[in-house]
Amino acid sequence: MKRVCVGIVLAGLCLGACQTTSGSRPVVQAASAQEKQATIDRVKSLKGTWNIVEADGKVQGQTIFSVGGGGTVREVMFAGGEHEMTNMYHMDGQAIVCTHYCAMGNQPRMKCDSSSVSGDSIRFTLDKVSNLRKPDESCMREMVLTFKDPNTIEQRWISFKGDQKTEEVVFTLKRVV
Numbered sequence: 001m002k003r004v005c006v007g008i009v010l011a012g013l014c015l016g017a018c019q020t021t022s023g024s025r026p027v028v029q030a031a032s033a034q035e036k037q038a039t040i041d042r043v044k045s046l047k048g049t050w051n052i053v054e055a056d057g058k059v060q061g062q063t064i065f066s067v068g069g070g071g072t073v074r075e076v077m078f079a080g081g082e083h084e085m086t087n088m089y090h091m092d093g094q095a096i097v098c099t100h101y102c103a104m105g106n107q108p109r110m111k112c113d114s115s116s117v118s119g120d121s122i123r124f125t126l127d128k129v130s131n132l133r134k135p136d137e138s139c140m141r142e143m144v145l146t147f148k149d150p151n152t153i154e155q156r157w158i159s160f161k162g163d164q165k166t167e168e169v170v171f172t173l174k175r176v177v
Contacts, residue, residue, distance in 0.1 A: 028093025038117045039096035042147060043073045043089045050153070050173040052078070063173055098124045100140050106131045108140045120147040136162040151175040 031039070046065040054060055061078040068074060075087040086101040095113040102108065110124035117123075126141040142158040155171045 031091050031094045035094050035114050036091065038114065039112065039122060040073070040089065040091050042122065043096070043145070045150075046073070046075075046153065049176040051176055053172050053174050055172075062176070096122065096124075097127070098143060100143070102140060104138060106133075106137065106139050110141070110143055121145065138166060148172075 043065075044067050047067050048065060050063045050065070051059045052061045052063060061081050064076045064079050066074050071090055073089040075089070077085045077087065083103045085103050088099045088101075090097055092111065095111045097109060097111050099107055099109045106129055108129040109127045111127040112122050112124045116125065122145045124143045124145070126139075129139050132139060138159050138161045140157055141160045142156075144154075144156040144158075146154040146156070148154060151174060153173045155173065157169045157171070158165060159167045159169075
């Protein structure tokens with residue numbers, strides 16, 4: 001009986017210590033209204049269906065933006081296609097974050113703070129990546145989202161293999177609905 005009581009007391013102390021450790025629960029400073037307006041509110045304005053249009057006018061797929069509960073935006077690229085991918089946008093303190101669930105199987109998390117917002121562009125750069133299986137595996141490390149007009153945006157995706165830039169792809173999206 002004594003051992004059981006000692007075990008329960010020790011378990012309680014361990015749990016209590018875990019709950020009071022501030023390092024396990026990082027706290028961030030909330031974004032100002034101006035920071036939100038320049039970042040997440042602009043991304044929220046994309047709600048709807050968009051065609052991905054090539055330079056010659058040919059439509060190569062659709063992207064759908066939806067707003068979830070006011071705090072996140074989900075973008076489905078090439079919706080319903082073989083290479084469908086998802087991007088999730090949300091605020092993390094004063095920065096906007098885009099996690100790209102890539103067809104390559106990894107998930108780069110890119111951030112943009114107010115210093116990377118310039119006029120009509122939001123520049124995301126790699127913060128970290130999950131499911132990278134080897135150091136020289138390709139992954140997206142940068143994305144620039146440019147608002148051309150209320151019905152046209154451009155996404156510039158830049159991939160790297162290790163520390164070498166390997167490809168830059170630009171998508172022009174036109175609002176359908």
